[in-house]
Amino acid sequence: MDLYRYENELYKKGIINIGGVDEVGRGPLIGPVVAACVVLPKNFILEGLNDSKKLSEKKRDEFYEYIINNALAYGIGMVSAKEIDEINIYEASKKAMMLAIEEVNKKIKVGHVLIDAMPLDIDIPHTSIIKGDAKSISIAAASVVAKVTRDRLMYDLDKKYPMYEFGKHKGYPTKKHIEAINKYGLVEGYRTSYKPVKEIMER
Numbered sequence: 001m002d003l004y005r006y007e008n009e010l011y012k013k014g015i016i017n018i019g020g021v022d023e024v025g026r027g028p029l030i031g032p033v034v035a036a037c038v039v040l041p042k043n044f045i046l047e048g049l050n051d052s053k054k055l056s057e058k059k060r061d062e063f064y065e066y067i068i069n070n071a072l073a074y075g076i077g078m079v080s081a082k083e084i085d086e087i088n089i090y091e092a093s094k095k096a097m098m099l100a101i102e103e104v105n106k107k108i109k110v111g112h113v114l115i116d117a118m119p120l121d122i123d124i125p126h127t128s129i130i131k132g133d134a135k136s137i138s139i140a141a142a143s144v145v146a147k148v149t150r151d152r153l154m155y156d157l158d159k160k161y162p163m164y165e166f167g168k169h170k171g172y173p174t175k176k177h178i179e180a181i182n183k184y185g186l187v188e189g190y191r192t193s194y195k196p197v198k199e200i201m202e203r
Contacts, residue, residue, distance in 0.1 A: 003049070003050075003135065003136060003137040003140060004137055005135070005136075006114055006127065006129065006135065006136045006138075007040075007114075007136065007137060007138060010111070010112050011042060015111040015112050015125075016042070016111050017039050017072065017073075017108055017109060017110050017111045017112075018039065018040075018110075018111060018112050018113075018114060018138055019037045019038065019039045019101060019104055019110045019112070019113045019114070019124075019138065019142075020037070020038050020039075020040070020113075020114050020132075020136055020137070020138025020139040020140070020141055020142040021035060021036070021037045021038075021097050021100060021101060021113055021114065021115045021116065021118075021120075021139065021142050022035065022036060022052075022097075022115075022116040022132070022133050022139050022142040022143040022146050023035035023036075023093045023096050023097055023116070023118070023146055024052070024143070024146040024147045024150050025146075025150045025171070026089050026093055027172055027173070028170060028171030028172050028173075028191075029171055029172070029173050029177070029181075029190055029191055029194050029196060029197050030081060030157070030166070030171040030187075030189045030190045030191065031081060031150065031153055031154065031157065031171050031189055032078040032079055032080050032081060032084075032096075032150070032153070033078070033079050033084060033089065033092050033093050033096050034076065034077070034078050034096060034146050034149050034150040034153075035076070035077040035078075035093070035096035035097040035099065035100040035142075035146055036074060036075070036076055036077075036100050036142040036143075036145035036146035036149065037074065037075045037077070037097070037100035037101045037103070037104045037110075037113070037142060038067060038071050038073075038074045038104075038138060038141040038142045038145055039071060039072040039073045039074070039104060039108055039110065039138070040067075040070070040071055040072065040137065040138055040141055041070065041071075041072055044070065044137065044141075046063060046066060046067070046137075046141075048063075049063055049137065049140050049141065049144070050133075050134060050140055051131075051133035051134045051140060051143055052133065052140075052143040052144045052146070052147035052148075053133075053143075053147075054134075055144070057151070060144055060147060060148050060151075061148060063141075063144045064144055064145060064148040067141045067144060067145055068145065071141070072108055073104045073107040073108040074104065074142075074145055075099075075100045075101065075102070075103025075104040075106075075107070076099075076100055076103065076145070076146070076149055077095070077096040077097060077098065077099025077100035077101075077102075077103065078096055078099070079092040079093075079095050079096045079099075080189075081189050081190060081191045081192075083095075084191050084193070085191055085192050085193040088193070089191075093118065094118055094120055094121075097115065097118060097120060098120060098121075098122060100142075101113060101120075101122060101124065105124070110124050111124075111125070112124065112125045112126065112127070113125070113126040113127075114126070114127050114129060114132060114136045114138050114139050115127065115128045115129065115132065115139070116128075116129065116131075116132035116133050116139050116142075116143070117129065117130050117131070117132060150170070151170055154166045154167060154170045154171055155167050157171075157189070161184075161187055163180060163183075163184055164177065164180045164181075164184065164187070165177070165180065173194075173196050178196055181196070181197070181200055182200065185200075186200065186201070
């Protein structure tokens with residue numbers, strides 16, 4: 001897979017400052033959905049960069065540092081659990097992406113946005129790419145930045161509530177996680193519209 005194909009096609013048209021956008025955290029029961037927008041320099045190369053889900057945590061952390069130190073600009077967008085419950089996870093994911101793009105656009109004029117799968121209502125020219133995090137270097141970079149950002153929030157939560165083991169499951173509904181909720185109850189930040197949380201609340 002040529003991870004530079006979409007970017008190179010845009011460069012050939014004279015378009016610069018291409019932003020890759022991806023989000024993470026649709027499935028977890030707790031915490032925000034997090035999106036990142038990353039604008040890479042034209043000659044950016046990072047061997048092994050791919051969809052963040054396919055990388056080890058150690059490799060993601062290494063890549064994260066390299067990406068944020070070498071990107072022309074990057075931005076993070078977050079939508080809280082409370083707002084996810086109010087507007088639903090699909091709309092929250094779109095909002096997080098738009099917030100990330102807005103943050104970057106304040107720093108650098110974005111010429112085109114490559115988005116992982118999601119159609120967005122934005123004024124900037126954009127292309128939505130199915131499985132974009134495995135097809136575009138910019139989206140792959142955004143996927144890493146979003147994932148590491150959200151994981152670090154889960155590690156912070158883990159320090160506060162070690163009995164839930166957020167550092168291990170990152171908020172996803174694993175057997176251990178559900179058992180911990182049943183035993184200790186709900187802490188702030190749970191998505192009350194999600195079925196496993198709703199069921200516990202209704203008992």
